[in-house]
């Protein structure tokens with residue numbers, strides 16, 4: 594049974610998060626605030642590098658890599674050899690996508706309406722070069738991906754299904770598992786962008802049935818920027834030849850022949866920041882100790898409160914689609930560009946995010962939106978902070 598987070602737990606977690614004392618943060622979906630222990634883990638590795646020599650400290654810190662990989666595997670219900678430590682969500686997703694290779698004229702790539710713009714850019718380049726097409730899976734009235742429509746789109750030319758699970762431009766949660774059931778039924782490769790999902794909702798790659806899943810740990814997981822996670826299903830790995838390799842991903846053997854790694858490490862680079870990995874490992878450890886089901890429950894509670902409070906402001910239009918919702922709260926304030934709202938809030942020490950057309954182009958265009966203000970919460974968010982944000986928006990309006 595999930596042990597729920599109490600207000601006392603939240604107070605303790607905030608006390609261990611220096612940023613909660615210096616800023617009112619509603620941009621956890623951009624990047625969240627790290628804990629003191631995560632900062633210490635980063636500093637400690639930099640200290641070791643400064644005192645023992647960076648390469649020497651790196652050898653000693655290889656345990657950090659093993660630990661981060663094992664913790665990520667636990668978080669996703671995967672095996673450690675199915676996890677690559679990357680530099681960001683797009684880096685992992687893009688590397689796996691490029692490794693699929695071999696697109697032909699007439700091939701079809703099916704994408705949800707909320708696909709992340711960066712993933713779409715990668716798909717568009719490949720599709721244009723090959724004469725393949727990108728077809729958008731319709732959404733239901735409430736914005737959620739329509740799984741019946743997806744099933745009816747499948748034919749022998751479909752070579753990929755790509756889904757952004759929790760979109761960047763609002764609170765909708767897409768049915769990742771139901772999409773996975775269709776992908777499995779027809780044997781089609783299935784990529785899930787879980788940039789916003791990792792650390793916010795429980796993830797079980799086996800239940801989802803995905804072949805590839807990418808994550809951005811700087812968001813809900815509160816890891817440092819410049820970190821990323823990539824899951825590749827073990828049996829799927831042999832279909833992926835990385836677009837480029839190095840001495841780590843494909844070391845030369847005694848005969849001088851490159852040997853592609855037989856684990857997800859084929860998507861890692863030889864050179865990396867061990868300090869960031871130390872921070873990542875600590876952030877993963879913390880999220881697992883709190884428990885993702887408890888985090889999900891708390892975020893849902895906090896986001897619901899924020900939506901209710903914003904709904905009481907006459908000039909605020911809430912823009913979250915979907916039924917089941919995440920901690921990303923999209924809104925606009927009548928008469929103001931979202932940029933102006935963001936700037937005015939920043940002047941009051943409150944950070945929110947913005948989401949424009951390039952981030953989720955298909956959905957924004959479908960809904961006739963050019964930009965939305967995005968207040969995203971964490972389990973760290975308090976009622977008092979929500980009050981501060983709401984009062985500030987009322988003052989601006």
Ligand SMILES: Cc1ncc(COP(=O)(O)O)c(C=O)c1O
Pocket residue numbers: 622623680681682683684709711757759760761786788789809821
């Ligand atoms: C859904 C989604 N996918 C991908 C990304 C990009 O992640 P990264 O900047 O780590 O490549 C983001 C970033 O906000 C996102 O929200």
